Amino acid sequence: MKRYDRQEKFKGIGSRGQTSITEKTVGIIGIGALGTHTANTLARAGVKKLILVDRDYVEISNLQRQTLFTEQHATDLTPKVIAARDELLRIRADLQIETYIEHCDAPLLEAAFSACDLLIDGSDNFDVRLTLNDFSYRYQIPWIYGACVESTYAACPFIPDVTPCFRCVMGRLPVMNRTCDTVGVIEPAVSLATSFQAMYALKILAEEPVDPRLIFGDVWTLEHSAMKFSRMSEMICETCGANPTYPHLETRTIQTMLCGRDTVQFASPVTEFTQLTTFLSTLNINYQETPYFVRFFVNDKPVIWFKGGRLLVHDVKTVAEGQKVYYQLFG
The missing domain is CATH 3.30.310 (TATA-Binding Protein)
Structure with a gap:
């Protein structure tokens, strides 16, 4: 039986969609809770190549929610992209993986991610997301936002020439100014955020129609919303408006x-x-x-x-x- 038999039997993907998935390269920005979950899913789904960037190393507090990491990785202070790469290759030996132990900024995106077919946000960082957003719309590469804190989750696809960008809709996003380090997070919230990220990713990679919606909810209280956002475009937007300037691609600070x-x-x-x-x-x-x-x-x-x-x-x-x-x- 073929490795992707069950996925091909799913009518939303089929053999044509699976062939498309196996030809694609995906960049994942941030290899923490969101990034490890989506990397695991996409590796198992059959993508051709993953490009991983994260500036940090594995700590013991990561293990509660960040898949692909072990106690030994935390003991050894292994860089997250290295630990993820090694575990992913145990899952699928033919997967191509490129890694960067770096701060994700505009020069790195332009140097290493320009050939990607899709970008996945696992950053948990507002400035990185704005840079990713500008890069996405300038180079016409879709990206998928994800966030989780406490028991809440959110996910949303941003597709150049199809949807408004992150800058246009960020005022409508659920408030995520708390952090996992201050108020905590439970793994089911991570799983829901990344499940919706992965769902959008598979649709885009399989070249199937996408109905873009901003999805958010609370797994603890069983609240869930899915909101269309196609009319939120701002003509004066610096990223997707009539005269884009992509200001975050000019940012070079690392402090x-x-x-x-x-x-x-x-x-x-x-x-x-x-x-x-x-x-x-x-x-x-x-x-x-x-x-x-x-x-x-x-x-x-x-x-x-x-x-x-x-x-x-x-x-x-x-x-x-x-x-x-x-x-x-x-x-």
Whole structure:
């Protein structure tokens, strides 16, 4: 029996749709709760290639809701894209996977994701979504928004030349300004958000008709809504209006407070492993080196340095507090 027999028997996909799916490349931005679920589903569905980007590593608190990760990944502080890649290849050896342990910004999207047929949002980050939205509409690549917090979930497809963009409808989206780190999240909310993301993804990849709706609800209270949004276009929209300027594709800053993480991200002046380890040795700072990053402490604050110079300062409440650690290190 063929691997995708049950999927092909489904009348919404069929053999023609399955053939289309197996020719497609999908980019997933953020390999956390949303990203691991959708990567797992799409790998099993038969997509040709996945391109994964995430700037973080696996922690023990991730395991409650982020599939593909194990306790060993958390112990080893394995970068999320590496852990996901290894697990996905155990599921399907012929899957092509490209990984980036990076902050997702406009240059990375333009360099690595321009050949994608579809983009999946797993970012849990408003600025990244605005950048993804601009990239999508400029390069005519559909993307699928997803979000979850506490017991609530949301999903929505944004298709250039078919639907209004994220910027046009974000005022109508359910309030998601709380974070999983402050108010928590349960796995069923993740599963519902990613189920709807995956549903839209399979329709788009199989080249079947899509009825775009903004879907949101609360799995705990059994509330659910599906709202059409085709009339929400704004002619003055900077992304999908009459004269788009795509402003977030011009943003180049990497300094940012990671949502709900007590972590600030910086771009350090040191970009190579040997440069950094020599520098730390001159300061008598002990460090732990892995194939992907170097971990050390500055005034009891954990610091993670990634190849290329990206730096995470943990256990800080504000950007200013993170900057103090940064300047103590680099002056």
